[in-house]
Amino acid sequence: MTESEIRDLCTRFFDAYEGRRIDELAEIMAPDCIIWHNCYGKEVAVADLLAKMPDSYAMHRSRTYNDRTINAFGDGFVIQYTLHGVCHDGYSGSLWICIVGRCADGKVTRIDEYIDSGKFPAFRTVPPQT
Amino acid sequence: MPLSHESRMRDVCNRLLDAIEARDMDLIGAIFAPDLQFWANFTNQTKGRDEMLEAISAGYALHRRRDYNDRHIRALDDGFLAQYSCAITRHDGSQAVHWAAMIAEVKDERIVRIDEYMDAGKFAPRPAA
Numbered sequence: 001m002t003e004s005e006i007r008d009l010c011t012r013f014f015d016a017y018e019g020r021r022i023d024e025l026a027e028i029m030a031p032d033c034i035i036w037h038n039c040y041g042k043e044v045a046v047a048d049l050l051a052k053m054p055d056s057y058a059m060h061r062s063r064t065y066n067d068r069t070i071n072a073f074g075d076g077f078v079i080q081y082t083l084h085g086v087c088h089d090g091y092s093g094s095l096w097i098c099i100v101g102r103c104a105d106g107k108v109t110r111i112d113e114y115i116d117s118g119k120f121p122a123f124r125t126v127p128p129q130t
Numbered sequence: 131m132p133l134s135h136e137s138r139m140r141d142v143c144n145r146l147l148d149a150i151e152a153r154d155m156d157l158i159g160a161i162f163a164p165d166l167q168f169w170a171n172f173t174n175q176t177k178g179r180d181e182m183l184e185a186i187s188a189g190y191a192l193h194r195r196r197d198y199n200d201r202h203i204r205a206l207d208d209g210f211l212a213q214y215s216c217a218i219t220r221h222d223g224s225q226a227v228h229w230a231a232m233i234a235e236v237k238d239e240r241i242v243r244i245d246e247y248m249d250a251g252k253f254a255p256r257p258a259a
Contacts, residue, residue, distance in 0.1 A: 038229035038249050039252070078233060080247075097171070098171070098247040100211065114248070116171050116248065117251030118172060118253070119251075120251070
């Protein structure tokens with residue numbers, strides 16, 4: 001894949017995530033794609049990830065993937081972005097995330113996600129007043 | 131024969147992680163450009179070179195040993211991407227591993243910007259001052 005094709009695949013992937021288009025995500029990710037998260041240290045199969053997405057989306061009224069900085073290399077990309085979530089009560093929070101993706105034959109074959117789980121509570125609900 | 135861009139970027143990355151591992155503050159200071167900007171996802175704040183050197187030095191007091199293992203380094207157009215695990219040994223002998231990624235911008239063999247992504251949710255609480 002060329003650098004442009006890799007960058008385009010990365011953008012399509014995040015646009016589909018933002019648009020909650022699970023069918024399109026399933027097309028973009030290879031059937032044997034592996035997703036690994038630094039906060040869990042475990043690999044997840046793409047089918048398991050996609051099955052959990054409706055529940056994940058239910059936490060927020062909207063999620064946008066902003067400030068995307070994409071660098072492509074030989075067989076993949078690294079994207080840095082801000083995930084902005086708006087809860088159903090209007091509260092909003094952000095996470096700063098980095099994903100390293102591997103690509104082959106027009107599909108994403110592996111994702112390594114680097115995220116700070118310490119910010120999950122503030123991302124999901126209004127922090128308690130101290 | 132001059133080193134390729136890929137080799138030079140990998141070398142800068144390995145020198146930095148080796149220097150941090152070895153607690154070689156002089157070498158770390160030499161690898162950081164004077165106008166270094168260091169940003170981390172768990173603070174969303176940017177530190178300058180001197181502030182970062184102080185933070186690294188202070189961090190050593192928390193751990194007996196730190197190893198930067200499982201390094202996967204890729205050259206980018208203007209720097210490098212490093213995925214690695216940071217294995218720490220605390221003074222009481224307990225250990226922990228943090229998986230991190232670092233995207234660095236390099237100019238003239240020195241690092242001018244680092245964006246570091248770690249899971250601060252796994253950091254042990256710091257002892258009260």
